[in-house]
Amino acid sequence: MKQTVLTAFFFLFVLGVKAQKQSISSDTISVYFDELNTASKKNIGLWNKDLYGPMMLIDPKTREFFANEPDSEGILKRNGTIYSGVLPAAVNIANTAINWGGKRWAMIMLPLSQNKENRINLLAHESFHSIQPSLGFTLNNAENSHLDQKEGRIYLRLELEALKQAVRSSSEKEYTHHLTNALTFRKYRNRLYKGSENTENLLELNEGIAEFTGLIVSGRNKDQTRLYLLNGIDGFMKNPTFVRSFAYYTTPVYGYLLYLKDPDWNKKINAKTDLTGYFIKAFDVRIQTDLQKAVEKLSDNYNGTSTIKEETEREEQTKKRIAEYKMKFIQQPHFEIKFEKMNVSFDPRNIVPVEDHGTVYPNIRITDLWGILTIENGALMSPNWDKISISNPVSTENKKVSGDGWILELTDGYTIAKDEGSGNYKLLKN
Known part of the structure; x- marks a missing residue:
């Protein structure tokens, strides 16, 4: 009975598509799919697996x-070779891979870039996430608060x-000279922060390898690839x-330069x-x-003095912001909401670690059994992701x-209550 109701609910959303004005033509969508299909077939040897699989291009509005x-x-x-629908509100929208409608899909938000290579890059990146488990790579988005x-x-x-100089x-x-220096800075950073080599590696194996895949499949020539990497950094x-986003810019450089030696x-x-x-x-x-002696000697070759000055100033501003977040959350x-069966989407470019208390996400959308929480002015996620x-x-x-800056749409069976002693609110299940 539960499954029948759920399917009917989805079907009602699909029926509403006809009444909506389409902002992009089916022909254009077909071109996007064909571009990736062609590029994937051409590069099938990259993973010995076809990247082209179930894909949805979605208007987030x-x-x-x-x-x-x-x-x-x-x-x-x-509609011809294209299939359409409206994604239920309970499903978060992001550039990602999701399980929906009985299949695993690559989901990409519209509009796409007007640049063909950039379009293919993004579609191939998310397609990699779809096949990632079948290749033996774990889906992991480790935070690197350091x-x-x-x-x-x-x-x-x-x-x-240093990687920019290697690309040039x-x-x-x-380029081996500059890669040596880049890896020296990395090894020193990892020595400063215990365990950072593991958390950085997890994100690079996830997002870094996905972006490397997109880069190779995109079809850019050498000059275009170098410009793309430099502009990206x-x-x-x-x-x-x-x-949560550094791996998009480190792994592709190492990976591309190594690909030129060993495809x-x-x-x-x-x-x-x-x-x-x-x-x-691999680079020997x-x-x-x-x-420490090595990085002190090398840093001025890579804008070290100005970088240290800028980061010293930023640190003072960050301390003030963290103090404000600690006061607020x-x-x-404050209102603390525990997760039951959580699904989340967020912008990884603007999050703020708050010491050992967790991380503030300025923009985040969470769906759970209790409903939908949309946040546009910050929320503190606990370190182990069990509450917000x-x-x-x-x-x-x-x-x-x-x-x-937030809206909570509760499902039936849930309500909120205030603790008069602390003044905090909490979510209750009836």
Whole structure:
């Protein structure tokens, strides 16, 4: 009975598609799918597996989406070679891979880039996530809070500056020199923060390898690839935080330069590979034993003085922001919501680690058995992802509860209550 009701619910959403004005033509969507299909077939040897599989391109405003094949439950409506529907509100929208309608899909948000290679890059990246489990790679989005700290940011930025010089190099000897320095900055950073080599590696094996895949499948020539990598790093440097997005810009550089030497290198790694160690060996570089002395000597070759100055100033601003977040979500009365069966989507570019209390996500959407929580002005996620803290509610209208920059849409069987002693709110299950 439960499954029947759920299927009917999805079907009602699909029926509503006809009445909506389509912002993009089916012909254009077909072109997007065909571009990836062609590129995937051309590069099938990259993983010895076809990247082209179930895919949905979705308008995040209307939730209308277009798929390249039918779902397994008969939900989608066919229009020529394209299938369409409207994604239920309970499903979060993001560039990701999801299980829905009886299949595993690559989900990509519209609009796509007007640049063909950039489009294929993104579609191939998310398609990799779809086949990732079948290749033996674990889906993992480890946080790297140390990359929001002064020293962590400094030595990541220096590594990236060295990688830029490696990309610009005209010979193997020259790029090996810069790669050696990049990996030296990395090894020193990992020495400063215990366990950071593991958390960084987990994200690189997930997002880094996915972005490397997109880069190779995109079909750019060498000059276009170099420009794409350089522009990507420069853009990344402007992000408010690095903790969950750095791997999009490190692994592709190492991976691409290694691909020029060994096009099969990626098929020699697995979910347990230490990528840093692998790259050191593959490029045959020698890292100095005295890392501190080495980085002090090298840093000025990669804008070290200005980087240290900028990060020192940023650290003072970050301390003030963290103090404000601690007051808002920990010290003063707040609303704490525990998860039961949580699904989440968020922007990884602007999150803020708050010491050992967790991480503030300025923009995040959470679905759970208790309903849908949409946040646009910050929330504190606990370190082990079992609860989230937001400001206290200011209004309640039926099942809709709202506060400073957030809205909670409760499902039946749930309500909120205030603890008069602490002033905190909590979620209750009837």
